[in-house]
Amino acid sequence: MLMEEKKRYSEEELKEFEALINLKLEATRNELNYIKEALSKRNDSGTDNTSGNSKLLEDGADSSERENLSQLAGRLQKFITQLEAALVRIKNGTYGICIDTGKLIPKERLRAVPHTQQTIEAKLKKGS
Numbered sequence: 001m002l003m004e005e006k007k008r009y010s011e012e013e014l015k016e017f018e019a020l021i022n023l024k025l026e027a028t029r030n031e032l033n034y035i036k037e038a039l040s041k042r043n044d045s046g047t048d049n050t051s052g053n054s055k056l057l058e059d060g061a062d063s064s065e066r067e068n069l070s071q072l073a074g075r076l077q078k079f080i081t082q083l084e085a086a087l088v089r090i091k092n093g094t095y096g097i098c099i100d101t102g103k104l105i106p107k108e109r110l111r112a113v114p115h116t117q118q119t120i121e122a123k124l125k126k127g128s
Helices: 011-044 052-092 107-112 120-127
Strands: none
Touching: 011 052, 011 107
């Protein structure tokens, strides 16, 4: 007897992915909050009594670090949005189904990249 190819994940499997996504969401939100606090502290730092020349160097390094933190915050925000969208797909029954092929995305891939919407084959095909 041939086993029919699975079209979607069971409620139990989806609950596992939902728990994984919620853990990643919480960790990412915590990291984002930490970065936002660090950025606001940097903006609040007043002037201290350092000499002019070293102050310029510090300002340059500070500015560069602020920019890096802002970029990281932006990436984290995008990741949060992608994870939240994955939770919506779990609720509406489309989670784990490749948007290009309609096939089920392997569990290993979803565990590694829980917000993905493509099988690795579809992603590689798009990239070429």
